[in-house]
Amino acid sequence: MAGKRPLSSEVTEDISLSPPTKRPKKKVACHSQKIKCTGEQPCAKCVQSGVGSDCQYQPRDRKITVSQSYIDQLLAENERLRDRPGSPARDAPAEIEHRRVEDHADPDQSRRNPIIGDQAWFQSYDPVAPPIYVGEAACTAFATRLRRFLTGNTSAAHIPRTQYMSEATLSDLSTVDVPWPTFTHATLLLKVAFHQAGRVYHMMCRKSTFEALKETYETRNFDSPVNKCKFFTLFALGEVYSIRSNSSTGQVPGVNYYAKSLALIQILPERPTITHIENLLLLSLFSYSLNRRHHAFLLIGNAMRHALVIGMNHNLGPSQVVDPVEREHRVRIWWTIYIFDRMWGSKMGIPNSILDEDIHVDMPTTISPKELHDDQFPDTDYATASIKLARIAGEAIIKIYSRKRYKETFLQRVQQLLKSLKLWVETLPEHLRLNSEESGRINPKYIISLHLSFNQIVILTTRPMLLRVLIQMSNHSPERSGNQDGVSQAALTLAEACIHAAKHSHSLIIHQWTSGSLPIFGYFNVQYLFSAAMVMLMSSLISSENATSDMEAFETAAQILRCMSGDGNLAASEFSRNLDEIKVSLEIYKSRREGNGDEEARLGITDSTLSLTAENGDNSTTFGSGLNASMRNAPGGFTTEMAFLEPTMQSFLAQSDFDLGLLNPSELSGDASSSLYFWNTPQWTE
Numbered sequence: 001m002a003g004k005r006p007l008s009s010e011v012t013e014d015i016s017l018s019p020p021t022k023r024p025k026k027k028v029a030c031h032s033q034k035i036k037c038t039g040e041q042p043c044a045k046c047v048q049s050g051v052g053s054d055c056q057y058q059p060r061d062r063k064i065t066v067s068q069s070y071i072d073q074l075l076a077e078n079e080r081l082r083d084r085p086g087s088p089a090r091d092a093p094a095e096i097e098h099r100r101v102e103d104h105a106d107p108d109q110s111r112r113n114p115i116i117g118d119q120a121w122f123q124s125y126d127p128v129a130p131p132i133y134v135g136e137a138a139c140t141a142f143a144t145r146l147r148r149f150l151t152g153n154t155s156a157a158h159i160p161r162t163q164y165m166s167e168a169t170l171s172d173l174s175t176v177d178v179p180w181p182t183f184t185h186a187t188l189l190l191k192v193a194f195h196q197a198g199r200v201y202h203m204m205c206r207k208s209t210f211e212a213l214k215e216t217y218e219t220r221n222f223d224s225p226v227n228k229c230k231f232f233t234l235f236a237l238g239e240v241y242s243i244r245s246n247s248s249t250g251q252v253p254g255v256n257y258y259a260k261s262l263a264l265i266q267i268l269p270e271r272p273t274i275t276h277i278e279n280l281l282l283l284s285l286f287s288y289s290l291n292r293r294h295h296a297f298l299l300i301g302n303a304m305r306h307a308l309v310i311g312m313n314h315n316l317g318p319s320q321v322v323d324p325v326e327r328e329h330r331v332r333i334w335w336t337i338y339i340f341d342r343m344w345g346s347k348m349g350i351p352n353s354i355l356d357e358d359i360h361v362d363m364p365t366t367i368s369p370k371e372l373h374d375d376q377f378p379d380t381d382y383a384t385a386s387i388k389l390a391r392i393a394g395e396a397i398i399k400i401y402s403r404k405r406y407k408e409t410f411l412q413r414v415q416q417l418l419k420s421l422k423l424w425v426e427t428l429p430e431h432l433r434l435n436s437e438e439s440g441r442i443n444p445k446y447i448i449s450l451h452l453s454f455n456q457i458v459i460l461t462t463r464p465m466l467l468r469v470l471i472q473m474s475n476h477s478p479e480r481s482g483n484q485d486g487v488s489q490a491a492l493t494l495a496e497a498c499i500h501a502a503k504h505s506h507s508l509i510i511h512q513w514t515s516g517s518l519p520i521f522g523y524f525n526v527q528y529l530f531s532a533a534m535v536m537l538m539s540s541l542i543s544s545e546n547a548t549s550d551m552e553a554f555e556t557a558a559q560i561l562r563c564m565s566g567d568g569n570l571a572a573s574e575f576s577r578n579l580d581e582i583k584v585s586l587e588i589y590k591s592r593r594e595g596n597g598d599e600e601a602r603l604g605i606t607d608s609t610l611s612l613t614a615e616n617g618d619n620s621t622t623f624g625s626g627l628n629a630s631m632r633n634a635p636g637g638f639t640t641e642m643a644f645l646e647p648t649m650q651s652f653l654a655q656s657d658f659d660l661g662l663l664n665p666s667e668l669s670g671d672a673s674s675s676l677y678f679w680n681t682p683q684w685t686e
Contacts, residue, residue: 132294134158135349137401137460139531142467143578146534149471150585152592159581163573164291165255173259181235183217189238190231196241196519199378199446200386201339202332202364203281204230205325207375226275229264232257233282240289240521246568252521258286272306274333280306281336284344288523291570293348300340304353307337313359324367325376332364332377335387342390343453346460347527349401352394363387381429385450392420393457400461411490417461418497418644419653421454425641434640445517448508451640452528455501458643459531462498469495470538490655493648495542500643502535506553513560520564523571530575533557537582541589558583 134141144158181189190213194206216227236254243253261283269276280303287296307313312334321327341353364383367373373380398404399413406413434451435441469491509529512518518525533554540550558579564572643649 133350135401137346137349137397139347139527139534140574140578141349142463142531143534143582145467146538147582147585149467149474150582150589152588156585159578161291161574163570163577165252165570170255170259170262173256174263176256176259178232178256178260180222183214186213186217186231186235189235189242191238192242193234193237196445197237197285199382199444200449201281201285201336202329202378202383203285203336204278205329205376208325209234225264226273226279229261229279230275230282232261232264233279233286236261236286237282240286241519244520244567246521250568252289252568252570254286255290258283258290268302269306272310274330277303277306277312277333277337281333281340284340288571289521291523291574293344293523297344297348297350300337300344301353303337304341307334308354312337313354313361315361325372328365328367328373328377331361332383334361335364335383339386339390342394346393346397346457349397351397351402356391356394379432381432382446382450385424385428385432386453388424389450389453389457392417392424393453393460395420396457396461400464414461414465414494415653415655418458418649421458421461422641422644422653424454425644428640445512448512449524452505452508452525454640455505456528456531458501459498459505459535462494462501463535465491465494466498466535466538470542473542489648490652493646493652496646497643497649499535499539502532502539503553504640504642505529506532506536506557510556510560520567521569526561526564526569526571526575529557529560530579533561533579534582537586554579 136142140159140161144156148154148156180186187210190210194209197203198206212227213231216222216224216231222228236257239254239257240252246252261279265276265279265283280299284296284299284303287293287299312330316327316330318327321330338354338359344350345352364377364380364387366380367377377383396417399406399417400410408416432447432450434443434447469487472487472491505528509518509525509532512525536550536554536557540547540554543550558576561572561576561579565576644653
């Protein structure tokens, strides 16, 4: 009976329980023989007599129970047949498969990121070398998507990254003799490194490191490869954060120390030490100053493997490590590896190196006495907030930019991430929040860095929908849409959240630039400014009300990147070139629209700028109305959590999964007629 089968699922009775069999004429239903029915669906006696579901007395509107194992067997058989060579689903012609992916009726469309296709992007640099993977989460990949839309050229190539220090240059520099600086100079460089980077990431104990430096100079023990690698990388960080121009040498400051350190760490230890892992962290961080982000990721991957070998993802018992400083240092080094892995991967769209469920180590804590803790470690609350933010960044890559098949729709996964980000903001300790401009208190750079990272994850989560909204509006035609506006309120809400985060990042970085506190050779602020600039340009095309101010913000970002590129910042050179190409593409976009003036007049588009009003029940919501124009250029006017306080965002986060699954699915599909997203693999050209 059904009550005796706990592992069963209800399905309608038109599912056959067994292959069709030829029914003997002499076998009739139990009811025709006036035999008591067992009550099952179908009747057991009918099945036994061969009648089965053909019993004429079986009610057609009732439900039957089928074993879950039987359903699993059917699903497995279906998958096996689908993957079998020669099957239509496997060997369909490319053009047929392309149309299937773009079909509005495909239920998987609501589950995919609207800017990525079925196949990954690759770029060839050398005919004899393998192509390089281009992750969709990367800002430069998004720039390619934006340029393709603006130009209407579906084969526009990804701009090659050539603005980084080559291996040949580093190899030559590693052979040059680099003397140790004087003790006074060395101490000064360490103080800069700890002040600029040590407050953001824990890579070594502060007091212990200064004591070790003093001992090294007192004993003249300059030949230890491990210590030399450690201190030379710290010297490199000290120089890159303190020198504001490379005009004297033409090289990135600190690169001589860095090249020497790389040469000292080439042999991998069979028994990893904490100091070796510290060196890998330091080298990984400095690699970004040379725009060698692949190298940085490889180094942190190396650190991750070393950490796993000695079990740093597990807690050690008190009997194994008695010193509380040593125990906490081990915990924090692990979490710095974790932060680098998630954050570095999110900048390139590379999956996480370790699953969260495989981590069994405690979160950072404050050891006693507090004076001892403050001498060695940065703020515990800051470390915890950074870990939680890195975890969300890792989830964004998995849920937004992977090609995994999810049960949840794309909007549902975006909602989950935004809920996590909203909780992060709400639970952030007061001393880690940004001070308003009216308070008169200066925001420390490490606090600004935390909020810039937060904004970038918001942008990473929502910018696929912003680009989708922009192109849907641009290609909107009443004949192709039953909705006069064609864009749902949910899509507009995500687009506004993306724009708000970009405006906030832009204002914070501009304030640092004008106050002289922006690191000239830093990477991360440059990337955040580039990311914000692209969003500003898209915002200017969407909202006529804010078009002028948004384009001014774009031009300001482009000018700063040009200045930093002129000072020798390699990442700024790369991103500045991308913005230059986007500006050229924008001119093509404008000329295309001006050449189609009659159509734009019919759609109510003026001055090459799109205007949008979305219908939400009986109320009309104008795009961008939730952003106060008077607050956009004031660093103290924004707050990090402001995007989550908008009524439309609160409504979006409050919607059930069922409702999100039904929101305007045509917005989440690749409409071939709109030339929106191009699912086939790009053919890169040099």
